[in-house]
Amino acid sequence: MSSGHIFIGETIGTAVLILLGGGVCAAVTLKKSKAKDAGWLAITFGWGFAVLAGAYIANGLSGGQLNPAVTIGIAIKTGDWSNVPVYLGGQLLGAMIGAFLVWVVYLGQFATHLTDPEVLAGHGVDPAGPVTKDDARNPGGPVLGIFSTGPEIRNTVQNLLTEIIATTVLVLFILTQGMTNGLALNGLGILLTSLLVVGIGLSLGGPTGYAINPVRDLGPRIVHSLLPLPNKGGSDWGYAWIPVVGPLAGAVLAGGIYHLAFA
Structure with a gap:
């Protein structure tokens, strides 16, 4: 795989994942x-299918890693770090493109939602005040949850441990699924990984929204901060390090477990 193929594959695949x-x-x-209030099951299966589509699309070009935690875990397993920056760059760019496309697809719904008095009152947003005004009970405002994750209970240690544990499960699963040349899962491996993402969401997603992928959170959070959304509230940058550091720590832990138990 050339660096160009890797960058293009990761950009397109991650964009589809986030879209x-x-x-x-x-x-x-x-x-x-039309899907308003469809609930947590819809979200978890939606994200599982998103992983499935993005990874299959990118697999032939880059291996469809789509996640810096996966990339770091594979690098720890193989000892090959040469293309890690290329993977990470494509993944972050793709995540931002995907988040922008979500806004484009739901443009009218965003406009309606963010000008609805009931929605704004429920999130402590004052339409007459600054557009970045946050309510202390809900720092993300009315639509940040579409773009990035946030905890139900704000406890730094618990939130960080949740992301570490969930990502360790994901990356360890991938590392033990028979990587091809250390880079790509086979088709069955992609399917099983996608089902695992659904399972992680159902079992471990309740506390934090299961980022388990640094760019899945960071890229869309950046886009949220830049989009011209009225009354959107803040982007909760005080929390933003947890869904980045937690998954990366989980990747390192998974890589260590792999070498200790499976190598």
């Missing part, structure tokens, strides 16, 4: 969406 994953969050959240 479909963020799309299901938008569908469930936004007023005037």
Whole structure:
């Protein structure tokens, strides 16, 4: 795989991942969406199918890693770090593109949702005040959950441990699924990984929304901060390090476990 193929594959695959994953969050959240209030099952299966589509699309070009935690875990397993920056760059760019496309698809729903007095009152947003105004009980505002994750209970240690544990499960599973040349899963491996993402969401996603992927959270959070969304609230940058550091720590832990138990 050339660096160019890796970058293109990861950019396209991660864009599809975030488009479909963020799309299901938008569908469930936004007023005037036909899927409004469809619930957690819809979100978890939506993200699982998002992983499936993105990884299959990118597999032939880059191995469809789509996640810095997976990339780091594979590098620890193989000892090959040469293309890690290329993977990470494509993944972050793709995540931002995917989040932007979610906004494009749901443009009318965003406009309706963010000007609805009931929605704004429920999130402590004052339409007459600054657009970045946050309510202390809900720092993300009305639509941040479409773009990035946030905890139900804000406890730094618990939130960080949740992301570490969930990501360790994901990366260890991938590392033990018979990597091809250390880079790509076979088709069955992609399917099983996608089902595992659904399982992680159902079992471990309740506390934090299961980022388990640094760019899945960081890229869309950056886009949220830049988009011209009225009354959107803040981007909760005080929490943003947890869904980045937690998954990366989980990747290192998974790599260590792999070498100790399976290598």
